[in-house]
Amino acid sequence: MSNRSTSDPDSTLQPIKLLWKLMSGFRAYYGRAIFALFVFTLINYATPLVGSATLDSAFSKSAPESPLTRQLIAWMGGAEFIRNHLWFPALLMIGLTLLAGFFSFLKGRFAAMASDGIARKVKDQLYDHLQRLPAKYHDRAETGDLIQRCTSDVETLRMALSSQVVDISNALLLLISAVPIMFLLDARMALISFTLVGPIILYGYFYIGRVKHLFLEVDEAEGQVTRVVQENLTGLRVVRAFARQEFEMKKFAEPNKLYRDRSLRLLRLMSWYWSTSDLIVLAQQGLVLLSGAWFISQGSLTVGTLFAFIMFLNILLWPVRQMGRTLTDLGKSAVALTRMGEILSEPEESKPPGNCVPDGPAKGRIEVKDLVFSHGEETAAINGISFTVEPGQTLAILGPSGSGKSTLMHLLLRLYDYQSGSIQFDDRELKDLDRQWVRSQFSVVMQEPFLYSKTIGENIRLGREGAANEEIQEAARLADIHDTIRGFPSDYSTLVGERGVTLSGGQRQRVALARALLRETPVLLLDDALSAVDAETEATILQALRQRHGKRTTLVIAHRLSTLSHADRVVVLEHGKVIQQGTHEELVVQEGLYRRLWTIQNAVKAEVELSTGDQSPIHPISR
Numbered sequence: 001m002s003n004r005s006t007s008d009p010d011s012t013l014q015p016i017k018l019l020w021k022l023m024s025g026f027r028a029y030y031g032r033a034i035f036a037l038f039v040f041t042l043i044n045y046a047t048p049l050v051g052s053a054t055l056d057s058a059f060s061k062s063a064p065e066s067p068l069t070r071q072l073i074a075w076m077g078g079a080e081f082i083r084n085h086l087w088f089p090a091l092l093m094i095g096l097t098l099l100a101g102f103f104s105f106l107k108g109r110f111a112a113m114a115s116d117g118i119a120r121k122v123k124d125q126l127y128d129h130l131q132r133l134p135a136k137y138h139d140r141a142e143t144g145d146l147i148q149r150c151t152s153d154v155e156t157l158r159m160a161l162s163s164q165v166v167d168i169s170n171a172l173l174l175l176i177s178a179v180p181i182m183f184l185l186d187a188r189m190a191l192i193s194f195t196l197v198g199p200i201i202l203y204g205y206f207y208i209g210r211v212k213h214l215f216l217e218v219d220e221a222e223g224q225v226t227r228v229v230q231e232n233l234t235g236l237r238v239v240r241a242f243a244r245q246e247f248e249m250k251k252f253a254e255p256n257k258l259y260r261d262r263s264l265r266l267l268r269l270m271s272w273y274w275s276t277s278d279l280i281v282l283a284q285q286g287l288v289l290l291s292g293a294w295f296i297s298q299g300s301l302t303v304g305t306l307f308a309f310i311m312f313l314n315i316l317l318w319p320v321r322q323m324g325r326t327l328t329d330l331g332k333s334a335v336a337l338t339r340m341g342e343i344l345s346e347p348e349e350s351k352p353p354g355n356c357v358p359d360g361p362a363k364g365r366i367e368v369k370d371l372v373f374s375h376g377e378e379t380a381a382i383n384g385i386s387f388t389v390e391p392g393q394t395l396a397i398l399g400p401s402g403s404g405k406s407t408l409m410h411l412l413l414r415l416y417d418y419q420s421g422s423i424q425f426d427d428r429e430l431k432d433l434d435r436q437w438v439r440s441q442f443s444v445v446m447q448e449p450f451l452y453s454k455t456i457g458e459n460i461r462l463g464r465e466g467a468a469n470e471e472i473q474e475a476a477r478l479a480d481i482h483d484t485i486r487g488f489p490s491d492y493s494t495l496v497g498e499r500g501v502t503l504s505g506g507q508r509q510r511v512a513l514a515r516a517l518l519r520e521t522p523v524l525l526l527d528d529a530l531s532a533v534d535a536e537t538e539a540t541i542l543q544a545l546r547q548r549h550g551k552r553t554t555l556v557i558a559h560r561l562s563t564l565s566h567a568d569r570v571v572v573l574e575h576g577k578v579i580q581q582g583t584h585e586e587l588v589v590q591e592g593l594y595r596r597l598w599t600i601q602n603a604v605k606a607e608v609e610l611s612t613g614d615q616s617p618i619h620p621i622s623r
């Protein structure tokens with residue numbers, strides 16, 4: 001995250017603190033919303049007071065006891081004038097209601113401007129921060145859960161900020177301002193009116209406190225549903241191929257049921273809350289009505305004052321009763337905020353101040369010495385590897401599955417930092433070099449290349465922004481994919497993915513290779529990058545790469561010896577250790593894994609040639 005310091009890596013930001021921070025830049029909008037709310041509240045109170053003054057002027061012979069009502073009658077032209085011009089208070093009340101509506105609109109508008117702005121900002125920050133988190137974080141994070149935090153949790157927060165913040169201010173403002181006005185009107189009635197307000201608020205507070213944990217549980221259950229759907233959609237083909245639909249449906253039914261059960265439980269508890277608080281509100285209104293009627297019959301209260309109290313209660317009790325729901329939603333928002341805070345408080349990929357950015361491009365010399373790295377507690381994935389690659393040389397890396405080949409590539413890219421030993425890049429320790437600079441010196445084709453839902457041309461251009469079309473085509477030619485692209489309906493403008501062509505595994509690898517070749521960095525890393533390409537195409541690509549030999553350092557991981565045999569040097573890994581090292585010619589005469597693989601692959605080749613009668617080499621195993 002750009003504006004978050006990395007100095008407090010372990011602190012999980014408190015929701016309130018985080019919210020305050022997120023609100024920066026938008027607090028003025030809230031100020032305006034609260035001002036509009038204040039005016040709205042004042043007008044809201046004026047309407048019943050005008051009604052009360054009108055009723056007392058029309059029906060009461062004597063002047064009302066309340067000095068507030070007397071003053072209001074005087075402002076409105078006196079009891080006589082009001083009695084003879086009833087249209088005037090009617091118009092006044094309509095005007096006041098319209099004005100209240102206008103300020104209510106302003107309040108909503110400013111609050112929405114603030115909440116939408118904050119939601120956008122927090123989404124940007126989350127996205128930005130996720131880009132900067134280390135590979136280790138993404139290794140253990142669940143994608144579905146992250147998506148939920150960045151979408152529905154942000155939406156929960158947005159809703160809270162657009163309505164709940166204003167609702168709470170509204171209720172507080174109403175309560176604070178109602179007390180003096182109601183006491184000025186009639187102290188006895190004011191006391192009676194507030195009898196049950198305290199219990200309503202306390203009841204809401206304690207009830208919500210007790211069911212709060214359920215909000216988190218419902219949220220977690222929703223997260224599980226998202227996770228299962230996301231996993232299922234990602235692996236849809238595997239599910240179909242293994243006829244696992246039945247199993248997947250059961251797998252989905254479980255979290256779905258859990259979500260339903262928890263939501264229902266929450267709903268049940270909340271409906272208890274709502275009905276009970278409704279009962280208290282009704283009891284409060286009944287109490288005011290009954291005591292008002294009693295005081296009127298005793299001649300100690302005017303009809304106008306009772307009217308004003310009934311109106312006040314209507315204005316006051318609704319938001320006070322609503323406090324329960326507002327607190328409920330605030331509980332949800334606090335959970336959502338905490339979940340977002342957990343992401344935002346994750347430390348970014350470290351950027352030690354000592355890391356340097358050398359001038360100009362690297363030469364591409366790599367010297368690895370006694371390198372040790374483990375992903376966690378388990379045995380080291382890289383366990384004391386040493387080798388050297390001179391600038392422009394090609395190093396091939398071979399080894400059984402799980403021997404640490406990809407991990408080695410990831411260490412070179414500084415996706416992880418090694419625990420001991422050293423990697424010298426152009427005679428400087430890799431750990432002392434700026435990560436971004438290191439990555440800018442490497443082009444990489446990963447084991448499972450990722451292409452965006454863009455056009456093929458745009459996907460290749462990602463290698464170098466601003467590359468000319470001719471350069472893109474040249475890279476595609478080198479990767480032997482140019483003719484295939486030409487055959488697509490829209491050439492290089494053909495979309496990849498759901499809305500366009502579905503590329504085969506080999507085609508994807510070649511597009512990714514073209515992207516890496518376009519980058520023209522001092523080092524090229526190919527992590528099993530041609531595994532899905534047929535042998536003939538592979539030979540063509542290797543031939544093209546050989547012609548560029550010496551221009552850039554190349555590290556190539558592969559299982560086919562045909563891919564590896566042209567390398568200047570081959571390193572054979574097993575269990576994270578180098579078990580053999582040398583040129584193809586040296587290794588092929590040495591006892592060991594390389595020779596065994598060589599024999600097996602040659603035997604297979606010979607068998608294929610025999611069965612097809614084809615005497616030409618399938619692919620150039622020897623140089």
Ligand SMILES: Nc1ncnc2c1ncn2[C@@H]1O[C@H](COP(=O)(O)OP(=O)(O)OP(=O)(O)O)[C@@H](O)[C@H]1O
Nearest residue numbers: 139375376381399400401402403404405406407408
């Ligand atoms: N992100 C990770 N977290 C934990 N362990 C990992 C991670 N990535 C790899 N490993 C473990 O590290 C070891 C080396 O894995 P690596 O992917 O480097 O092997 P590889 O030689 O590239 O295998 P393959 O040829 O199958 O791609 C394996 O035991 C693997 O389980």
